[in-house]
Every structure is written in C-alpha cells, then in structure tokens.
Amino acid sequence: MLSIVSTPIWNLEDITLRALRILRDADYIACEDTRMTGQLLVHYDIPNDGRLMSFHSHSGFSKVDKIIDLLKEWKHVALVSDAGTPWISDPGFVLIRAAIEADITVTPIPGASAVLSALVSSGMDCHQYLYLGFLPVKKWRQTMLKSLVNKEYTVVVYESVHRIERTLEELAEYLGGDYPIVVGREITKKFEEFKRGTIDEVKEYYKWEGKVKGEFVLVF
DSSP states (O other), X not given: OEEEEOBOSSOTTOOOHHHHHHHHHOSXXXXXOHHHHHHHHHHTTOOOTTOEEEOOTTOOHHHHHHHHHHHHTTOOEEEEOSSBOTTSSSTHHHHHHHHHHTTOOEEEEOOOOHHHHHHHHHTSOOSSEEEEEEOOSSTTHHHHHHHTXXXXXXXXXXXXXXXXXXXXXXXXXXXXXXXXXXXXXXXXXXXXXXXXXXXXXXXXXXXXXXXXXXXXXXXX
C-alpha cells in the first residue's frame, strides 16, 4: 500500500492521529527531505529505524522503480512532502501515477493544505475555485494571466518571496488595481497574516511595510 500522508505546513500540531499511526507503522517513509521528516518523527517520538528514503524532484525513474518494487513486495510505503499534502506542487505525482498503473492500493491520509487554509480564510466564494500552483516564471506566464481576466470563479496561486511584488504588479495590469485580493503569508507560522484589499492596496502594503518575506498564497 502507498499512503499519501499530509504533514504540517509549519505548526507541528497540525497533524492527524491517523497520520501519526501511519508514520509509526509504515515499512518505509518516502520524503522530499529526510532531515525535515526526521525532525517531525523526533517531535512525536516515532522511531526512524532506517525507514526514511529520499524522494524529491531530482529523483530519477530508478528511485520510482525501487519504491514500486517495494510496494509489489507487499511493503507499506508512506509518501510525505516537506509540508502539506503530497502531489500538491511537489514530485509525488510521478510516484502516485506509477503506483496506480502498477495496480497498487493508494490511500490518502488527509491533513494540512496551504491551498484550503488560504481559501477558507479568504472570505471569498469557495463553491468553485481554480488552483494554479506557482505561476510560470517565463513561458506561458502572460498567456495564463490573460486567461484569468474574464474568469467567474476564485483563483488560488502560490508565490515566492522573490516574485510576489512582480506578480501583484502584473495582476494589477491585467485585472485592474481595484480588483479585490487576499494574500496569506506564513500560514500556520508565528507571524501568520492575511492582507485583504484591492491589488493596489496590497501591493503598496508589502512595498512600504517591509513585509516581503516568507511564503505567500494569493486568493482572488
């Protein structure tokens, strides 16, 4: 069985009892960063026992094949990302698809998600929304931004500290500076913040208040 285990975005209390049980019982734990996952195991007094194996964006198909072979041997593998739910903007997609194609049981262990945390805190319509992950850095970026102009649903995107100002400027250009937006910053961390207002207002806030640091989720 391949268990897709959601881990905390940051606050280590944001994990389910089921997830902790799976992490204790699994034969192997495939993770983006063994150090990050190791800290989580230590916090909850879960033995490592050499069960951690790295699986990240630079892992080749040989690592996927290795994990699939373990699953075919009736081993239980727990897939975790550094934070949140695997497959959401991380390399878990390749492994999950391979497991499905190999007719291996894949089961989700629900938990923390930056997308849903930002969406439900935004106060915007949640009945229909589009999650785009990180906007393209270069290729297709302008095409994607143009496609959002006449949308009739809420959009959620991730953005890094290095591109947040540029993205807000471009959204103002395509959607208009008076367009409403909510920006979640450092969600579940000590300095968690939700800034609500027009794109122009939010852009100026981060520009002059020295708030351009951390991880961002944009809802508009």
